[in-house]
Structures are given as C-alpha cells and as structure tokens.
Amino acid sequence: MVRINFKQTLILAGSFIAGAIFPAKAELNIFACEPEYAALAAEITGETANIFSATTAQQDPHFIQARPSLIAKMRRADLVVCAGADLEIGWLPMLQMKSNNRQVQTTDKGLFYAADHVDNLDIPVNVDRSMGDVHTLGNPHVHLDPIRVGQLAIALTAKLSQLDDSNRELYQQNLASFEQRWQLSTQKWQQQAKPLKGMKVITYHSSFRYLLDFLGVEKVADLEPKPGLPPSSTHLLKLLDIVNEQQVKLVLYTGYQDAKAAKWLADKTDVTRIQLPYTVGGDKHANDLFSLMDRQIAMLLSAKMN
Amino acid sequence: MKRNTLTTAVVFAAACGSVQAAENINISAIINVGYTEREDFQGIAGYGVDEHAAGLKSGFWTDHTELSISAPIDDLFFGKMTLVLDEHDGETEIELEEAFIQTTALPYDLSFRAGRFLSNVGYLNGKHAHTDSFADRPLLYRAFINGHYFDDGARLSWLAPTDVYLELGAELFKGGKMPAYASGDGIGAQSFFVKTGGDFNHEHSWQLGLAHLGFDNDEGYCGDHAHEEDHEEGHEEGHEEEHDTDFLEDEHEQAFGACAFSGEKDYYILDAVWKWAPNGNYKYQNFTLAAEYFLVEEKGELLHQDDHHDQQSALLEDEHHDEVDIEHHGYYLSAVYQLSPNWATGLRYSEIDFDKPFADGFKPSVATAMLEYRHSHFSTVRLQYNRDKSTEHLSDDQITLQFSMALGAHGAHQF
Numbered sequence: 271m272v273r274i275n276f277k278q279t280l281i282l283a284g285s286f287i288a289g290a291i292f293p294a295k296a297e298l299n300i301f302a303c304e305p306e307y308a309a310l311a312a313e314i315t316g317e318t319a320n321i322f323s324a325t326t327a328q329q330d331p332h333f334i335q336a337r338p339s340l341i342a343k344m345r346r347a348d349l350v351v352c353a354g355a356d357l358e359i360g361w362l363p364m365l366q367m368k369s370n371n372r373q374v375q376t377t378d379k380g381l382f383y384a385a386d387h388v389d390n391l392d393i394p395v396n397v398d399r400s401m402g403d404v405h406t407l408g409n410p411h412v413h414l415d416p417i418r419v420g421q422l423a424i425a426l427t428a429k430l431s432q433l434d435d436s437n438r439e440l441y442q443q444n445l446a447s448f449e450q451r452w453q454l455s456t457q458k459w460q461q462q463a464k465p466l467k468g469m470k471v472i473t474y475h476s477s478f479r480y481l482l483d484f485l486g487v488e489k490v491a492d493l494e495p496k497p498g499l500p501p502s503s504t505h506l507l508k509l510l511d512i513v514n515e516q517q518v519k520l521v522l523y524t525g526y527q528d529a530k531a532a533k534w535l536a537d538k539t540d541v542t543r544i545q546l547p548y549t550v551g552g553d554k555h556a557n558d559l560f561s562l563m564d565r566q567i568a569m570l571l572s573a574k575m576n
Numbered sequence: 577m578k579r580n581t582l583t584t585a586v587v588f589a590a591a592c593g594s595v596q597a598a599e600n601i602n603i604s605a606i607i608n609v610g611y612t613e614r615e616d617f618q619g620i621a622g623y624g625v626d627e628h629a630a631g632l633k634s635g636f637w638t639d640h641t642e643l644s645i646s647a648p649i650d651d652l653f654f655g656k657m658t659l660v661l662d663e664h665d666g667e668t669e670i671e672l673e674e675a676f677i678q679t680t681a682l683p684y685d686l687s688f689r690a691g692r693f694l695s696n697v698g699y700l701n702g703k704h705a706h707t708d709s710f711a712d713r714p715l716l717y718r719a720f721i722n723g724h725y726f727d728d729g730a731r732l733s734w735l736a737p738t739d740v741y742l743e744l745g746a747e748l749f750k751g752g753k754m755p756a757y758a759s760g761d762g763i764g765a766q767s768f769f770v771k772t773g774g775d776f777n778h779e780h781s782w783q784l785g786l787a788h789l790g791f792d793n794d795e796g797y798c799g800d801h802a803h804e805e806d807h808e809e810g811h812e813e814g815h816e817e818e819h820d821t822d823f824l825e826d827e828h829e830q831a832f833g834a835c836a837f838s839g840e841k842d843y844y845i846l847d848a849v850w851k852w853a854p855n856g857n858y859k860y861q862n863f864t865l866a867a868e869y870f871l872v873e874e875k876g877e878l879l880h881q882d883d884h885h886d887q888q889s890a891l892l893e894d895e896h897h898d899e900v901d902i903e904h905h906g907y908y909l910s911a912v913y914q915l916s917p918n919w920a921t922g923l924r925y926s927e928i929d930f931d932k933p934f935a936d937g938f939k940p941s942v943a944t945a946m947l948e949y950r951h952s953h954f955s956t957v958r959l960q961y962n963r964d965k966s967t968e969h970l971s972d973d974q975i976t977l978q979f980s981m982a983l984g985a986h987g988a989h990q991f
Contacts, residue, residue: 326778328855335851335858336991337781338741338773345685345735364988367654368743370735372681376651399954399983499952500917526857 298434301344301374303352303362304331305550306413307384309559311351313448314427314441322347327552330526331357332403332498336364344369347380349433351426354383355390355410380433385410387425388418391479402496413549414481416456416563423448455560459484462567469574470516472509472541474501474523474532477548481566490516493523493531501531513539520573524548542573601647602985606706609638610958610978620719620928620966621935623904627664628722628754631712631962632976638663640705642673646987652681658704673726689731694724695747696733697767697787698868699847701725707989709864711960711978714908715926715942720843720870722754725789727765741783743771755841756791765791773849773991779856783991785847795838795879839876839900845869849991864912872904902931910944921947938968954982 298319302308308323315321322343325331331353334340344350344365352358366375373380390408397406412418427445431438467486474493482489491512495505512518513535521532521543529545536543546566547556556562610632617630633639639662646656658674676691696702700717701724713723733745749756751764758764767790773783846869853862877897906929912922927941942965948958962974 326856329857330859333857333859335781335853336988337775337851338771338783338991339775339781341735341743342739342741342774346737359986359988361988364990367678367680368735368990370682370685370687370733372683375680399952403953526855526859528860 298348298430298437299346301347301350303350303358304413306559306562307351307353309550309562310413310419310422310426311349311430313559314423314430314444315437316440316444318437318440327547327549327556328525332360334358334361336361336368340365341368344374345371347371347374349380349382349429350374351382351384353385353410353412355385355407355412356405357385357410382426382429384412384422384425388412388415388421391483392476402494403498409476409479411477412480413559414478414566415484416452416459417484418480419559420449420452420456423452451560455563459563459567462571466567466570466574469520469570470518471520471522472513472518472535473521474527477524477527478522478546485567485570487570490518493521493535500528506531506534509535510538513541520544520570522546525552542576544569544573546570601645602987604644604982604984604987606640606642606644606704607981607983608640608642608706608978609636610711610976611636612974612976614962614964614974615970615972618967618970620715621930621938621940621968623719623928623930623934625719626722626754629718631718631964632974633663642704642706644674644987646985648680649677652679654678654680685735685737687733689733690729692726692728693731694726695749695767695789696731696745696771697725697747697769697785697789697843698845699783699785699849699866700868703990706980706982709910709912709920709922709948710924710944710946711958711976711980712962714868714910714924714944715940715966716868716870716906716908716928719906719928719940720755720872720904725753725755727751727753727756729765741771741773743769745769745771751791755843757793757837758791759794763792764794765789779852779854781851781991783847783849785845787843787845787847789843789845791841791843793837793839793841793876795836795877836879837874837876837900838879839874842873842875844871844873851991858914859917860914861916862914865910867907867909869907870905872906874903875901904931904934905929918950919948920950921945935968940966942966954986956980 298315300311300315300319300321302311302321302323304325305323305327308321311319311321324340324343325334352362375381377383377386385407390410390412393408394401394404394406397404412422423445427441430441463485468488470488470490471482472491472493473489475497476492491509493501493506493509495502518541521535521541523529523532523543523545525545525548532543535541546569547553547562550556550558550562552562553565555565612632612634614632614634616634619625620629641661642658644656644658646654649655655677656674660671660673662669662671672692674693676689676693678689679687682688694702700708700713701721705713705724712718717723727749729747729749731745731747733743736742736744745768747767748763749765751758756765767787769785769787771783771785773781775781848867850865851862878900879897906927908924908926910922910924912920914920922945924944925941927939929939943963944960946958946960948956950956958978958980960976960978964970964972964974
C-alpha cells in the first residue's frame, strides 16, 4: 500500500502551482522569431539565457499564425530578436499588441531587428503590389551572409548589454570567442566556395539571396513568377528556355517551400534540384550557424560536381 | 446622412494628407463586392431582427467595404480607425466601426482600450469580416448580434503570468447598438471574457474562449444609431424608416419587439478553435475547425399588443406588459481546408433553437459550402452556396460570387 504524505503532497502541489503562476525570472527571456536568431543569441549569451524560437526551419516565416502559445511566450520576453524588414509583418505586430509586454514594442528597448543593422540588398526604388509581395526595406533573409552575421553579432551583443548590464562582460567574452571562430570559418568558406563562383542557379524565392551573393553564385530566375506568388505553369515553361539558354546548374529551394516545381524542372531539364537547409534545423547536420554554412556549401559543391 | 458623409470625407482627406509625413501609418482598404442569387430575407424564425441580419443582399452588392487607418500614436498609445461603407437601398451608409486607442506600455501585463471597437467575446466577433473564410457571418451571429457587436466603450485585459496563454478581460459599453437597446445614457452592456490556448505540438494549435455579454434593454430604444438620434436630438428623421421594408417593420413589432422589450439579456458564449498545418507551415496546406455556442437568456418585460396586424390602433387600445423569461441556444461549426496557396474550401453549419414564442419546435439553420481562389495573399474570389432555412416555410438555395481584395497595408491577422 502506498502511503501518501498529505503535507508533502500539499507542498509539492503548492510549489507546482506557484511555479506555473510565477515562473522564476532570473534569466533573460529571449524570443527569437526564427531559429537563426535563436542560434546567434545562444552564441552571445552562452548558457545564461532562456531562448525560444517562434518558428522552425520547416515553416515559412512570412506565414506564421499569431498563435496563443506565441502570445504567452512574448508576454515573458525581455528581448525579441527578429529579421525585420517586414518579414514578420503578418504576425509579429499582432503578437506585440496581444502580449501586453511594454518591453518589446520598440527597438530602443527589447526589440531587435537584424535588418536594421546591416545593409539590405534589393531595396526597391518604387513598390506596388503588381510586383508581388516586395519588401520595401529590402530582402530580409540577411542571416545567410557570414559577413553580415558578424555585424549582427556585434549589434546583438550591444543590445544584450543594454538590457542586462550585469552580464555585459560575459557577453563581450562570448562575442570575442564567436568572432574569432566565425572569422576563421568565414575564410574557410570563402576558400571552399571558389569553385562555385559564377555558377548559375534558379531559386524558389529570394530566400538565398545573401548566401548566393556571398558565394558569388548567380541567380538567373525564381520559380515564383513574382515574390509571394506560387509557381505557375506559364512561368515554369519560360524557365525551361532560361535553363537551356543560360546553362543553369541547380535549382534551390528550402524545406518550407513546395518541392513540386523544382522536381518538375529537374525532370524536364539537366538541372539538379537541392533542398538546401534555410536555417538552423533545416536538416540533421545544420545544428548551429557554423554547421549550417558548412552544410550549405558542402551540398552546393557536391551538386556541382555531379 | 449627407452631412456625415461630408465630415467623414474631410476627416479622411486630412488624415491621408499627412501620410507622407508619417511613414509608419498603416492605411488599408478592403473592397468587398459580389453577386448573390437568393430569395428575399424573411427573418429568422419569428425572432426580431433587422436588415443587418439578412446576410448577403440579392443581386449585385457592395457590402462592408472598409477603410482603415492605424498607427502607434506615441510610445504609450496605438490608435485605429475603421470606416465601413454599406449600401442600403441605393444609399451609401458610412459607419464608423472602429475608432479606438489602445495602450501598448501599461505595467502588470495589462492593456486598456477605449473608444469604439469590436467586442472581444467569442471567436469571430473580434475579427474583421474580411478575414472570415465565408462571404457572410454564420446565422448564429446574424440572429443574435447583427453579424458583429461593436459599440462605444472601454476594455481592460490582463494576460496571466502563466506558461499557457490565459487572458482575462472585461468590457463596458454604452449599449446603443444592436443587440443592446439601452438608452445609451450610461452603461448598457458589459462583458467578461476568458481566453486560453496553446499548441498540442508543432503542427496542432488550439484556442478556447468563454464569455458573458450582458445587456440592459430599455423599452423604446430599439433601433441602432438612427433611432437614438431620433430620440435624443429629434432630427434626421426618416432615416430609419427609409430603410425598413414593410415586413421588417412587422417583425419589429411582432412577437419579438426589440422596441417592446425591457429587461436583461445575457449571452453566454463558448468558442473553440483548432488549427493544423503540416510541420506548422501554413503557407501551403492548413486546416481550421471552429465552433461557437451561444446561450441567450432574456429576462424582463415585453410590451404586448393584442392585435399584431393592426398595430396603430391596437397600440392605443390595449397594451400590457408580459413577463418574459426565456432562453435560446445556437451554434455554428465550420471547417476550412486550404489545399494550396491558391485554393481553399470550407463547410459551415449553423442552427438556432429559439424559445417560445419565437419558434415552436422549428429550428432555423443554414448550411454553407464555399470554394475560394486566391491569386495572391491579397485577393480572394469566393464562390459560396447557402442552403438557408431561416424561416419555417422557406428553403432557399443561395449562390454568391464574392470578390474580397485588400489594398495597402498588410495587417497582421489574429489566430
């Protein structure tokens, strides 16, 4: 027979309820819109912060639901780290509004937009919707250029130090360590990527814009007829000609983009299709920012050899 | 009406004029037009509803075309204003649907909203109609809250410091809008709501809500804005009368008698939503199952006339107050599946069980099926079929083709 100690049970239940209602708040709570920013925040904070990523590599960050669970997470956030440049415009403002968290409403406090801290590519001179879903602030997928990631690490460290002065030294140390490793890796990637220079590819969307820019790979077209519009058959027929005329080697897409159009193009032509991890968690090898970049370059190199 | 239109136009022009100066102001317009093939609306059972409960109009229509401006006002306040343009019998009505300020920087997880806004009870009510997956609101909403309940008031809401989303809120309203028929002098309606929700895993999410919406009705204050003005200021007469068709006037003074009821109405609203997308990636395929249940209690007095069909004379001759203590139940259930970024389809069923004397065993219902094509995230062409059994002797097959398009700022949507 099991004897239940009433007093112990009561204390246990009490602490459970207290824990649920008043969670311990010693660590910095960081809400990252995407896994790449969770990974970057983890590099700078080490083990000291509580980091949550609102999305996974399998989810298109343009189309996230402002889910109740995300509202609850944002309520507790001391810092929200996102790509910015309107990538999250369909859901982030709703989370901010509903979170009743005054800390994360503006970038002078606990809100950090990566795109605010680097030069964005493809800022349109003139925008209207007939061009598709174009971001007026430029391409927001900035995390795939190692040079820009280096700049982001510095900017994010400054933000973390502003919010959490007591850990300023730790953040600086972690930044120095990250910068050293990241610079070495960046040089390695530049070496590795040499054979990829000038290679022509087609992508699903401009998701890999910064990666291709870093690698010197030339994107000749997108599977999307216009940003945000799904591939259409008329557009794909046009791509057949482009592939043949321009000797396109690869067609690239992410884990959250539909593979159908890429498969079709690969069947009809000599192009090789690859599903490239878009961010941390994009495949089983891409576990952090370093292995993500390693993996992307390795996949591109091996596809080129075939 | 004309004066209203002019004033609004001026306000709008002024607001638009400063757009260039303020970059972060969001301006969006929703154009909602279509064509509906249907029989004339004949009410919902014997319940007293007005033309707003009719749903889609017959023939070509422009309905609920809206213009919305929103922006942070400063570091403490956010503001939003929404104008809705509705066509009624050849006249364009401009209605101020939203004009509110909301705090963004209150301590203790609180937020405060004041002005005119959509009550946060239920699942659909707080959402704008253009984000719905169907061309019209469910029968349940049309019968009991004219499609949506918005009013002048204030809201305080609090997010509990729990890991699971838990929001508690209370609202006070003037009570001047259907289904509140208060004199509008004080507080005529109040609500209390609890919302909770979370994720089952990375691809299944849920939300539950429970709300109470209470109204104090005063006899004689039955219409919406137009009637109020008639009572309070005594001008702009004839506005309401122009719109009402004969049968609606009958409805008003028949069994229901919104004008004739004084007392309390209590709405208890339960809502549940479940959403799914493969890998939580909503872009390609996703599924939404939503249900709401209303329990409506009416307690008070009904001004009763012996002869319904000869009101004017009967009114003078014989009127007395009947004690009223009744309750109605209703629900809708809807399922929407997005097959691809371009295509979505959905089913919905709504049924109401009215208490006597509004229905005697007959339960009005509407079954709906829809198929929609979205060329982009901003344009929807929707084909909808309703099997409408709103009244006992009618079974109407209604077909609608709707064009719903968004111009300008891309607002973030609620769950």
